[in-house]
Amino acid sequence: MRTAEAFRMALEALRTNRLRSALTMLGVIIGVSAVVVLVAVGTGAKNAVESEIAGLGSNIILVVPGRLGVGALPTQSRLDLSDVAYVRRVVGDPGKVTVSVNSGETVRVGRAEAFVTVVGTDENLPNIFDRPLRRGRYLSETDVDTRRRVAVLGSEVAEKLFGDVDPVGRQATISGARFRVVGVYEAVGATFGVARDQEIHVPVTTAQRLLGVTRINGIAVGASGPDQIEPLQQRVVDALAERYPGERFSAVTQTQLLGTIGTVLGMLTGVLAAIAGISLLVGGVGVSNIMLVSVRERTREIGLRKALGARQRDVLAQFLIEAVLLTTIGGVTGILLGVGGALLIAALSPVPAAITWWSLALAFGVSVAVGVFFGVAPARRAGRLDPVVALRAE
Amino acid sequence: MIRGERPGREAPAFEAVGLTRSYQLEGIAVDALRGVDLRIGPGESVAIVGPSGSGKSTLMHLLGCLDRPTSGTLRVNGTDVSTLSDTELAELRNRAVGFVFQSFHLLARTPAIDNVALPLIYRGVPRAERRERARAALESVGLGHRLGHRPSQMSGGEQQRVAIARALVGDPRVVLADEPTGNLDSRNGAEVMAILERLNAERGVAIVLVTHEPEVAARARRQIHVRDGLIELDSGTAGGSEEPGGSRTGGPGGGEGGSRTEAGEAE
Ligand SMILES: Nc1ncnc2c1ncn2[C@@H]1O[C@H](COP(=O)(O)OP(=O)(O)OP(=O)(O)O)[C@@H](O)[C@H]1O
Ligand SMILES: [Mg+2]
Numbered sequence: 001m002r003t004a005e006a007f008r009m010a011l012e013a014l015r016t017n018r019l020r021s022a023l024t025m026l027g028v029i030i031g032v033s034a035v036v037v038l039v040a041v042g043t044g045a046k047n048a049v050e051s052e053i054a055g056l057g058s059n060i061i062l063v064v065p066g067r068l069g070v071g072a073l074p075t076q077s078r079l080d081l082s083d084v085a086y087v088r089r090v091v092g093d094p095g096k097v098t099v100s101v102n103s104g105e106t107v108r109v110g111r112a113e114a115f116v117t118v119v120g121t122d123e124n125l126p127n128i129f130d131r132p133l134r135r136g137r138y139l140s141e142t143d144v145d146t147r148r149r150v151a152v153l154g155s156e157v158a159e160k161l162f163g164d165v166d167p168v169g170r171q172a173t174i175s176g177a178r179f180r181v182v183g184v185y186e187a188v189g190a191t192f193g194v195a196r197d198q199e200i201h202v203p204v205t206t207a208q209r210l211l212g213v214t215r216i217n218g219i220a221v222g223a224s225g226p227d228q229i230e231p232l233q234q235r236v237v238d239a240l241a242e243r244y245p246g247e248r249f250s251a252v253t254q255t256q257l258l259g260t261i262g263t264v265l266g267m268l269t270g271v272l273a274a275i276a277g278i279s280l281l282v283g284g285v286g287v288s289n290i291m292l293v294s295v296r297e298r299t300r301e302i303g304l305r306k307a308l309g310a311r312q313r314d315v316l317a318q319f320l321i322e323a324v325l326l327t328t329i330g331g332v333t334g335i336l337l338g339v340g341g342a343l344l345i346a347a348l349s350p351v352p353a354a355i356t357w358w359s360l361a362l363a364f365g366v367s368v369a370v371g372v373f374f375g376v377a378p379a380r381r382a383g384r385l386d387p388v389v390a391l392r393a394e
Numbered sequence: 395m396i397r398g399e400r401p402g403r404e405a406p407a408f409e410a411v412g413l414t415r416s417y418q419l420e421g422i423a424v425d426a427l428r429g430v431d432l433r434i435g436p437g438e439s440v441a442i443v444g445p446s447g448s449g450k451s452t453l454m455h456l457l458g459c460l461d462r463p464t465s466g467t468l469r470v471n472g473t474d475v476s477t478l479s480d481t482e483l484a485e486l487r488n489r490a491v492g493f494v495f496q497s498f499h500l501l502a503r504t505p506a507i508d509n510v511a512l513p514l515i516y517r518g519v520p521r522a523e524r525r526e527r528a529r530a531a532l533e534s535v536g537l538g539h540r541l542g543h544r545p546s547q548m549s550g551g552e553q554q555r556v557a558i559a560r561a562l563v564g565d566p567r568v569v570l571a572d573e574p575t576g577n578l579d580s581r582n583g584a585e586v587m588a589i590l591e592r593l594n595a596e597r598g599v600a601i602v603l604v605t606h607e608p609e610v611a612a613r614a615r616r617q618i619h620v621r622d623g624l625i626e627l628d629s630g631t632a633g634g635s636e637e638p639g640g641s642r643t644g645g646p647g648g649g650e651g652g653s654r655t656e657a658g659e660a661e
Contacts, residue, residue, distance in 0.1 A: 002518060005515050005521075012504075016503055300499065303499075304501070305512070306460070306484065307460055307493050307499075308493070308512050309484055309485065309487050309489070309516040309517065309564075310484065311480070311481045311485070311516070312480060312481065312484070313481070314516055387461075388460050388461050391460075391495070391499065
């Protein structure tokens with residue numbers, strides 16, 4: 001009864017000062033909606049990256065020259081096909097090792113033209129990566145050995161260059177050289193911003209000649225099971241280090257990538273949310289300030305209420321509830337705006353957003369807590385006012 | 395409609411012995427009350443008069459439990475207020491007394507009926523019953539047609555009548571009115587006084603009012619003259635109230651001893 005009454009009084013007071021209440025809430029609204037949007041975008045980005053990595057295939061180890069880490073500069077590759085053969089011997093299962101050499105090139109089919117990533121690879125690629133075919137066939141060992149000018153197209157490339165026509169058996173011109181399309185991949189989406197559906201796979205030997213290089217960009221090794229990943233990874237890195245003393249090689253697994261990216265994105269999200277959280281605190285200070293003003297303005301009202309029998313705790317409750325209502329209404333509005341904003345961002349931009357219930361519950365809880373924390377001091381001041389002094393106030 | 399007999403109904407509404415109240419003003423003690431002995435019984439009608447700054451409001455605040463005496467004892471309805479916690483004091487003030495102020499003190503943006511119902515909120519009375527009692531109280535002061543009006547939509551006299559209804563709604567034994575007609579013209583002032591007198595006569599509610607207007611004071615059955623924080627003259631209870639004019643003229647210069655004697659006689 002008393003509590004319901006205090007709520008009614010508080011709502012009444014907020015309604016009386018609509019504009020001021022709204023402006024006071026604004027700080028909380030901005031803070032909460034910023035937190036909600038940032039957490040949603042951060043979580044969405046993390047989820048997207050993780051599912052991309054998981055979609056690559058299973059138990060993959062990527063071997064690259066140099067040191068791999070966030071912010072590390074790409075290293076000039078010194079690996080070539082003989083190193084691939086060497087790794088094959090080390091791994092002992094040649095079918096589970098594949099290679100890549102990449103370059104951005106222009107492809108032409110009749111009038112149609114597209115800028116694509118040409119990837120030189122070999123027949124083992126489908127043994128390691130999940131790259132289901134839609135039509136035709138994969139690259140074969142013979143293709144690689146005889147440097148055939150054949151190509152397997154990513155789904156988007158196929159669509160762009162051939163439209164509804166089946167590309168298999170047709171010609172495409174890559175950097176002036178004619179290739180025959182032998183297969184088309186299913187759509188697989190992007191990984192690390194690499195649009196894999198915009199790739200064209202050609203035999204690694206053909207690619208090297210086309211690009212005029214002998215290097216390769218990286219080696220991928222497929223382990224036979226999750227427990228084989230780590231020993232295999234170590235074996236490959238050690239073997240390469242032995243072959244090239246004094247040089248560094250890195251091998252990363254999906255789990256490591258997941259872990260690293262998860263940590264980085266988590267930290268980023270945390271930092272951004274903390275910055276947004278500071279604005280929530282500032283909003284709380286605003287609430288405190290306005291409540292102090294309100295207590296001062298309504299000193300006579302407080303005196304009167306006390307004269308009529310309001311106890312210290314009745315007055316305290318009235319003002320505390322007022323502060324908590326300010327931040328809670330602001331918080332709920334902020335949550336709604338934040339969710340709306342996140343959905344809008346997800347709909348209108350490639351940035352994914354994932355709204356998690358815990359983040360909304362937390363935002364709500366924090367709004368209430370901010371109200372209690374910043375409302376207590378003004379409310380106590382109100383509760384403690386001497387009725388005689390308060391009644392005389394002007 | 396005199397209320398049913400409650401236990402303690404026969405105890406004096408107020409009983410003060412050696413009541414003092416001093417304020418600290420920048421380290422200097424200002425003695426607003428310097429030893430007041432006073433007894434006000436149920437159903438009395440008392441006017442407190444005296445020069446400005448003599449301590450009338452201070453005394454009213456003490457009687458109304460808005461403030462605590464610096465020394466001396468005060469019993470309200472038989473309860474020694476010094477034994478009460480702040481919370482208990484608030485509860486006592488809520489039930490035992492009704493206040494009427496010179497400047498009305500209504501919540502500006504709140505309709506009359508809700509202004510009147512305010513004391514009942516702090517007594518935990520359910521909303522429906524509050525509104526019903528507030529409506530009845532407003533009707534009893536002739537404002538049954540102004541339930542939804544806000545103070546700004548009413549005349550000063552009407553506002554003061556709303557304040558009287560608010561003082562009554564909790565069914566107190568005493569209404570304390572500090573210069574209730576001070577902000578009103580004579581016609582509205584007379585109307586407010588008529589209502590207070592009717593309450594006193596019909597319901598047996600004791601009325602204690604402070605006033606600067608001799609004609610208002612003369613209408614009370616008992617006059618208490620305050621000067622420099624002391625009761626200078628008390629026309630006394632029942633018997634003394636028969637000739638209020640005489641008591642008033644005998645007033646000035648009575649001093650400390652006089653007031654003590656008067657209080658002593660009252661007991
Ligand atoms: N809060 C206070 N702090 C300091 N002194 C005070 C305070 N309240 C009252 N006083 C002093 O106490 C004395 C009595 O004040 P009080 O208000 O009771 O007078 P009053 O008889 O009601 O006067 P008036 O007729 O002008 O209303 C005055 O001298 C006043 O200055
Ligand atoms: Mg006064």
